[in-house]
Amino acid sequence: MDEETLDNLGELQRAVLEAVWGMGEATVQQVRDRVAEAGRGELAYTTVLSVMQKLEKAGWLGHRAEGRVYVYKPTRSRDEADSSTARALLRRVFGGDPLRLFQHLIADEDLSDGDLAAIRKMLERKKSERKG
Template identity: 40%
Template structure:
């Protein structure tokens, strides 16, 4: 039910916070692919805070921003949306597309297999 949706720029910012755990405005700015003005990054953070996806603490003279939503939860929501809209509700089709990517390493595929075996081994 949680209808979480991040527009492109805000998602990019959240991505950096998830990777780092937390970050200052300057750190987010450095992490961003596109070179934005300092105030632009700050604005993004502020709107995210307004939406409740982020909070901040004072750190010295600056603010340190923390995600208030776990990456897993955002991921769950995003995957469900993609599954339903793009893959006609089929997790299997989604998976097929995922592993069709030539860039996924053999090691990764093997760990997926292990994960799958574990999941399949569970009691019904």
């Protein structure tokens, strides 16, 4: 399968996937309830089922049967999905050059002192990993 990214998903697909990530695993009804609680309104059971089946076909979800109910579980973590999406963005927009991405983030974003301190810590941690 080609590297799937969150960018390839529609808004409802992302909302459903976020719901499953948030619960760890879930039935269609549980996802339907969670998505409604998140302010998307009441969706038909069959709509949520269809979205979850499409996410499973695309490799985002898997399921197991518990009696007459399917329980869906993500096939990759939120962090793995974020990483693959970031790598795709880096390749697509910045030609694979992380320095260009960081230059734009640092120049264009209103980073707080806390943000800059967190970035500094990440860079130091990465530097020490390379030495170790």
